[in-house]
Amino acid sequence: MTAQALAAELEVSVRTIYRDVESLHASGVPLYGDAGPAGGYQLLDGYRTRLTGLTEQEAESLFLAGLPGAAADLGLGDAVAAAQLKLMAALPSPMRDRAARMAERFHLDAPSWYSDPERSPLLSVVADAVWRERLLEVRYRRWQAPEEVTRVLRPLGLVLKAGRWYLVASGSSERISTYRVAQIREASVVDEPFERPAGFDLAAHWAASLEDFQSRQYTGEAVVRLTPRGFESFSSYVLPAVARAAERSAVDDGGWVRVTIPIESVGHATGMLLRMGGEVEVLEPEELRASVTSVVRELASRYLGSPVEGSPRA
Incomplete structure (x- = not known):
């Protein structure tokens, strides 16, 4: 390339190109130039720089x-x-x-506490389809009826989250969905290429999917009050979105801390809050308070009342 062409490409002056070429020469880079109308600068064939530019x-x-x-x-x-x-x-x-x-x-251990990495025997098959941009036929087990479905997917990427692998793929409708790789029962690569969506960004799509999931996950709100110790440990019992809501809404309530938190359902919130024992009291909604009360009464009857017929103590 000529100095003029390099200057235009790099958006600098021709004088800067001349100066930089001299600096490269001085540092041992084998650039050489030919004069004349067909001349220009050229890098010696086969030259590779060492990684000396790293900080x-x-x-x-x-x-x-x-x-x-x-x-x-x-x-x-x-x-x-x-x-x-x-x-x-x-x-x-x-x-x-x-x-x-x-x-x-330093060592990075991706899986969360109290759980082992999920086994995904077909991960290598899925990864092969992702890498080679080939269609993937799968038999997939899901949580709704029909429990097992067969799909031909366009595999766009794999995501590892908390020790679990997820496949991001589109089906016949072009809608991009997420599939848990461990739930794939059978998989085979179809030797047919597909075209990736223009401008698809896996990381951006995953972040948007998580945000959408969390927005649909919570269907209501609850008002609870926590002891100071309960408030301090609250984030250990709940998901980050719930903990952040508690931090934002916290107000003093006579030595306790009253917070407003999002909940998925009354049943789910009942189990979540009962894990905290006496460190929490449900104030609203009444349906959630009644649910917690019912479970507490059942436990009290079981442990403090007469032995249940058929139990080891009966």
Whole structure:
């Protein structure tokens, strides 16, 4: 390319191109130029730069960016390990030491507490269809009737959340939906390509889906009051959206803390709040208060009243 063409491409002056070419020469980059109407600057064939431009923080972050467990799930564990070895070999010595220290001192464990990573035996088949942009025929088990359905999907991406893999895909209606990979009973790649939606952004779609799910998840509100200790530990018992609502709405109530929170249903809220024992009292709605009262009475009768017929104590 000529200096004029480079200047136009990079939106700088021709003088800047001349200066930068001299700097590249000085740093050992094999650029050479030919004069004349057909001349210009050219990079020596086969030249590759070493990774000397990385900052210390960038080198350290390289070994926090990967998910070795997820790579192994996808059948890429050996490839990731080999790529890391090659990357380490290409780093300058000081950077290599810092990256190694980071890998030795930080470990990412994606699954949440009290649950094991979900087994997804067909994940590699699904991933193959995603990568090669091929149609995927699945037999899928869902929570509503009919419980098992057969679909031909356009697999757009895979998401790992809290140890569970989800497939983002569109079907015959072009509507993009989410499928839990562990619920796929059978899967086969159809050797037929498909065209991805123009401008589809997997991360943006997932974020929007989560927001939409949460907005539809909560169908009502409840007013409860918590002891100071209960308010402090409230986030350990509820989902983040409920905890944030409690923080925003908290007001003093005679030494207790009164909050307004979203609820999915009376039944779900009853179980959620009973986990807190005496640290919480339901004020509204009356239906939820009555539900909690009914469960408490049943428990009191079971543990304090006469033994239930057929129980070990009867």
